[in-house]
Amino acid sequence: MINLLHLVQLRAHCKLKGWCLRVKEIFIERREKILRIAIKSNNELIESIVEENNNEPIIGEIYKGKIKNILPAINSIFVDIGLDKEGYMYYSEELKAKGIKKGEEILVEVIKEPINDKGAKLTSKVSIPGKYVVLNCYEKGINFSKRIEDNEKKNIILNNIKPLENASITIRTEGINVDLVELNDEINKLYKEFENIDNKMKHSLGQKKLYGEDLSLIKILNNSDKNETTKIYVDTDIDFEKIEMFVRGKENIKLEKHDNFRNLFDFYGLEKELLKLRHNKVNLPCGGYIVIDKTEAMYVIDINTGKNIKERNFNKTILETNLEAAKEIGKQIRLRNLSGIIVIDFIDMRDKSQKDIVMDALKESLKSDKGNIKIFPFTQLDLVQIARKRQGKSVYEYMEEKCTLCKGRGMILKLSYIAGLIKNDIVRMKEENSIGCFHIELDNLYKDRVNEDMFNFIKEIEALDKEIYLTYVDNIEGYKIEPLIFQGQKDNLKDYKVSVIEKYTH
Template identity: 45%
Template sequence: MKDIFIERRENLLKIVVRENDKLVECYIEEENNGPIPGEIYKGVVKNVVPAIKCAFIDIGCEKNCYMYLDSKFNNNKIKKQDEVIVEVLKESIGTKGPKVTNAISLPGRYCVIETLNKDIRFSKSIKNEEFKLHIRENINRPKDIGIMIRTNGEKVGLEELQKEISSLYLQLEKIQREGRYSIKPGLLYSDAGVMDRVLRDRVDVKTSRIIVDNEADFQYVNKIVHNISDVKVEVILHNDSRTLLNAYGIEKEILNLRHNKIQLGSGASIVIDKTEAMYVIDVNSGKNLNSNSMERTVLNTNLEAAEEISRQIKLRNLSGIIVVDFIDMDNKEYQDRVLEVLRAGFKDDKNATYIYPFTELNLVQISRRRRGRNISEFIEEKCEVCDGKGKRIKLSYLVSMIKSEVLKIDREQGIKDIYVEMNSIYKKEILEDKIGFVKSIDALDKRVYVNFKNKMELFKVEPLIFANQIQNLEVYRIYG
């Protein structure tokens, strides 16, 4: 069965999908971090560069966004100072602003309405021709929009589809009206971001529970789930001093996504590395000697690796060009079996993913559309101790986890002396702002002892109960 966990802390939202107690998807979203995919803005064209067929548009944010111009988008006559309504396709990266389009689409659970296309289209997963014919002949829709029926649309009746189309169209009319009458560039429409996408796309008959740790989110999720006619899901409010993902042992699994080496059950491993242009994944046989036939061993290792590779790409939200170096196989039938496993792993992936055949060098190329940042960008930052050449877990990320442990100790034991061990690479920042650190872990009413150690990946938090403990560790006290 499938469980969905939704944790909200300060400006960070984490959503995890777990099937049969195994992590299958992880989403992290920072609030107030600029335009995100799916948001719709009114913009003003600031510049048009014909040489690269691109318009740069002010949407009221820090950076101008960019939009490609093409006759198929009916936007190649746009000129400077034109007012446009655009939808964000990609977030800002580095100095590059967000990518936008004038082809507005509003997704629901069962269908998507579109302003560029005027046709009725169907998800590739829908094979039932009778269903398609029934919809085409009976659906009632405004003539100025197109409709794409999603996979879930096949599970409900025409009345439910009609209801959602009407609701989405009313929302579109509101957006267009506000776009016409608003004076300045700015946001016209935003759903609940990644939360709405997960509730819309990931909740299905296999979903048994949605667990949230915030009262407002609890009410919102309940409202959404109540209106989904094809599933029955229990929504649970997590009331505990420990953070939701810590309480369920998921946080450490997320942190493991930082590591580039993943051990497989057979003794083999995969290694994921990022270059300037692409991701490279290498498959190593390691100690996998489970078969008498070397050829069979290679096949089994590659099949196991293919399944884990698709899982890791989705978990880490890797995108762009991904090259996989499988263990060499010359057998075409074996190669096809590996490709089948890879494709099966991306079957329900909402990011457009293309898998190309094996090359002569036994490489498989994967291209995956970028939507959001990869998970490590939320967890890691440059390590100044390494002159910016290395990476470390973000101090803010660690602090939120330490705070969870401090709150747990306070609730269960009420101890006022808290001992923390953490990596020495954080020493300078913490000692320069001791009060800020203590406040961030919610320990202003306590005595805090911090011991900085070399080569410590995470941290340790313990209550100091006995007088001799406190006396021995007095040298590490930074507050109280």
């Protein structure tokens, strides 16, 4: 645990210096095919990320590919990367000059995930990002971010860093002020990654992924701030060992292994907080509210004044509502992990100075989303467009599925997600009260799927050794569960008991 005296002393020091002490908590929960990460700042949930291992390419992954087809008419190259769908990339002048041919092996990076029947978008300009540096594979030289304008500091770095063989170095904006020893350490670390990729590219057989395990986790660890006291919770030995190496020597970061019988997210109340994010309406302190909707092509966020009628001046009411909305939208984008195109419909503002104030507030709320986001100016209709890079799944993709009864027009909780919630409840009640008998109510929407494969459902909720009574009802939010303590309760439900044959028959 973080030493209490140390925290008190740190708070006092920060107050004396006029600094704002931030305490960040990172929760990392891993299952067989799911990695979930939640981040809290000063006890407030600010970000959630889900990565699912479903054999589909993710942005930032690097593959050894083979060129399957070149179509000059549409300037496209199709590449086999060893997965179900071929990826595609732009047939650039640079590739044309290299004389690239069909059947040739090529190193590629995923820059856009597959959508519907379309494969992943790729690039042959492959890079390995760090916190202060980006390594560009098979290029030469030392370059600087366009935002870096201090020529004196550039020269210091150029005089103290050696160029690499077969890889160029790009110093990121944060890298210009970091200690040279730390900068060189990161370069050496990234270069070892490159050598590993290069070796696999030359000597491994077939098309496959060469780099990209747990990219979301690596990015979050890389973005940790020296001015934050950070506590990281993990629930597997593998993650503990991996992160322990990363935080070694960093006094502001503490690591803890979660050994409780309850799941990490359930124990720390994160599951309940994430479930709240299914609601598309978010109230603002002023009385207004925002509504977040997903269409086939984008997310749309609408702002309403609602009950904000305290100002007699309507222009002030509009500005106040839009300003609070701008701050909240930045928070919700990260919380819900929205990506792709996001369109915000602000309440009409005739005064350009008001638009500038609102835009500044929106940019400030998304400032910590480094390198992921691009915000475009107001349109004539007071719309703001945002483009955000995808990093893992949104909360909707992870939790929800299309409702079969309304032909996909509505969304319901995924059965797999409900099974996880039921399992949490069963484990908690069993350990706390030694109860092994439960009545579960499920929405009728799930009846056919559960009955078709009762064994796997009971297995997923970890109840093969429990006494389960299962009923189906209409119009409940997913499920209800209650422990059965008295024989009379069991007698009343005897017709709904899951039999031993159902439990153990595949």
